[in-house]
Structures are given as structure tokens and as C-alpha cells.
Amino acid sequence: MERNTFEECGQLLAKNKLTIACAESATAGQLTAAFSLSERSGDFLKGGLACYDACVKEELLKVSPELLEKFTPESAEVTFAIATGLMNLISADIHIGITGLTRPxxxxTAEKPVGTMFFCGMFGENKLFEDRQVFTGNQQEIVRQATVHTAKLLREALLQLKPNK
Known part of the structure; x- marks a missing residue:
């Protein structure tokens, strides 16, 4: 089932001549790696950036230290900022950002426990999807669930998208 979700996304992206790039914090490249295994990955995958540490978010993706301080590196606001910051580094139609807490x-906090993950997908300057989920399990299980969830969010958005290409 999971592999089919990534494959279906890849087919939809390739069919619609859309490309993606990913900025991944907590998943540290796992989403990009999963998409790279799709049959048509060469048609849609531009690349990804593992921005695990806040300094990478600041230095490469130009996330302001004030934003990180106010909302923390694991937040919806920073997830949006890394997705939009990636636009200046990798040219693609869709930019995806993921942050979250996979371990203590x-x-x-009580409101944002371990397992909380944030997702943002941008299509140009427009949000394609944005979500917050709390997953359970160990670090590896949370990362797996988060990558699959991102693919599902992308698939649903692609099914509703009317590309101009």
C-alpha cells in the first residue's frame, strides 16, 4: 500500500509534467529517497535538502532566527518558511516542507508532544496543502508514517489540481 502511494504520486506528477523538491527536517531526506524509487522519478523529482539542524534552516533556506525563536524549529510557521525558502534553491513546480518531533x-510540550509533525506543500506561491498530525511509535515509525502521510497529502492535492501545463 505505501509503495503504491509514492508510485501513484510519481505517475500523477509525471503525467501532469510537474516537478517537486523537498525540504525535510525531521524526516532528513526519507521523503526524497522514497520518491526517488518511483518508476518515473527522473521525470518529476528535482531534489531535496535535509535541514535537520536550525542553522541549515537559517543559512540555506533563509528562515529568520526570530521565526525559529518565536515558533520553534518544529512548527507550522517554520514548515511554511522552509518550503518557501526552498524555492530559491531548487527550481520546481511543487515545494514540500516537513518538520516535527520524532524523539524527545x-x-x-503537552500541546505538541513527540510524534507531532507539520507538512506544507506549495504550488508556486500558493499553498497546495498544510497539515499537522501526531503519530505514535518510535523515531523510525514516526518518520515512516510522516513520509507516507506527505505522499497521501500530495496525491489528494494532485487529484484536485488543474495544471496549466
Whole structure:
């Protein structure tokens, strides 16, 4: 089932001549790697950036230190900022950002426990999707669930999208 979700996304992207790039914090490249295994990955995957540490978010993706301080590196606001910051680094039709807490030691609180993940997909300057989910399990299980969830969000958005290409 999971592999089919990535494959279906890849087919939809390729069919619609759309490309993607990913900025991944908590998933550290796992989403990009999963998409790279799709049959038509060469038609749609531009690349990805693992921005695990806040300094990479600041230095490469130009996320302001004030934004990181106010909302924490694991937040909807920073997820939007890394997705939009990626636009200046990798030319693609769709830019995806993921942040979150896969293990203790980050910015977890009672309202934002370990397992909380944030997702943002941009189609040009427009939000394609935005979501927050709380997953359970160990770090590896949370990362797996988050990557699959992102593919499902993308698939649903692509099914509703009317590309101009």
C-alpha cells in the first residue's frame, strides 16, 4: 500500500509534467529517497535538502532566527518558511516542507508532544496543502508514517489540481 502511494504520486506528477523538491527536517531526506524509487522519478523529482539542524534552516533556506525563536524549529510557521525558502534553491513546480518531533529533546510540550509533525506543500506561491498530525511509535515509525502521510497529502492535492501545463 505505501509503495503504491509514492508510485501513484510519481505517475500523477509525471503525467501532469510537474516537478517537486523537498525540504525535510525531521524526516532528513526519507521523503526524497522514497520518491526517488518511483518508476518515473527522473521525470518529476528535482531534489531535496535535509535541514535537520536550525542553522541549515537559517543559512540555506533563509528562515529568520526570530521565526525559529518565536515558533520553534518544529512548527507550522517554520514548515511554511522552509518550503518557501526552498524555492530559491531548487527550481520546481511543487515545494514540500516537513518538520516535527520524532524523539524527545526538541520543543515538545503537552500541546505538541513527540510524534507531532507539520507538512506544507506549495504550488508556486500558493499553498497546495498544510497539515499537522501526531503519530505514535518510535523515531523510525514516526518518520515512516510522516513520509507516507506527505505522499497521501500530495496525491489528494494532485487529484484536485488543474495544471496549466
Amino acid at each position: 529533546g526538541g520543543s515538545e
